[in-house]
Amino acid sequence: MRRILTALLAGLVLYATVALAVDPTQMPTPALQERYLGLTHELRCMQCQNEAIADSPVDLAADLRRQVRDMLLAGKSDDDIRNYMVARYGEFILFRPRASWKNAWLWAAPGVLILVGALVAVRIIQQRSALVPQDNEPLEEDIRS
């Protein structure tokens, strides 16, 4: 039992080091390190499209991480770096799409749907409550069921 546990633990440690080995970059300050990790996790690896550049072992991801690091060290803001990447690779490189006029309808859609739903609900409730005082007959639906 003990041996199995030890093996499992060793496996976990090994796995963790392999996972870390993709990107060993250390930034000079904790603040920069945090921004670096944030950015590399929100930029898509264009070669393996469902991975962030932080997690991808391919060459291009390493090049893009180096670019992020260099720009951070040069004092660029997070938005500068995002804009730089979007100008070259398109919006697709961002995992979290930004609001823009082009996709405004998409951002507005949930609000519009809630509004339409609310209007429909209000109308139905009004109709039904208007029925109650003058009409003691059961509703058509109630007879059928």
Place this chain on the structure above:
Amino acid sequence: MNRFAIPLGVFALLVVVLAIGIAHSPDKGTIISPLLGKPAPEFALPNLLDASQVVKSSDLKGRWYVFNVWGTWCYECRAEHNTLLEVRQQNVVPIIGMDWKDPQADALGYLKQLGNPYEAIAVDRDGREAIDWGVYGAPETFLVNDKGIVVYKHVGALTPEVWEKQFLSRLPPRQDPAKS
């Protein structure tokens, strides 16, 4: 009738929205370059065949050119090499190559073995220039016009069909009357 009007309307709207979405959804494999219609990146890179020379975008001003990103490690590049050689034979537009993340000896051997379709070959050993072009996999081929604007980008191996349909058709008609 009335009680079905709203659900039916919503359904019809959904059908329209989804149909538009499907019709407009791009091929997931290729990503549309934001460079299209924009100026090509400026570059000044060492020349693969002569390290003392520099391949510069400023030297290409006023000319149409094809910018082809390749590497010896790239399988599809081998597949398109014959097409590139044919394009060179046609002599309608110069091909500027960019050797991407490649040891020089490999690149030279590759060209010696397969032939050199390029007017000049820039070297991007560390991959910084490729990022400027938004390259995410070789081969990628750009068409740049005489005003330095990127007018087309092809991802993947160039075939004679793609060359004719997407590149030749965009090039201005030949000036040389002797050939036509």
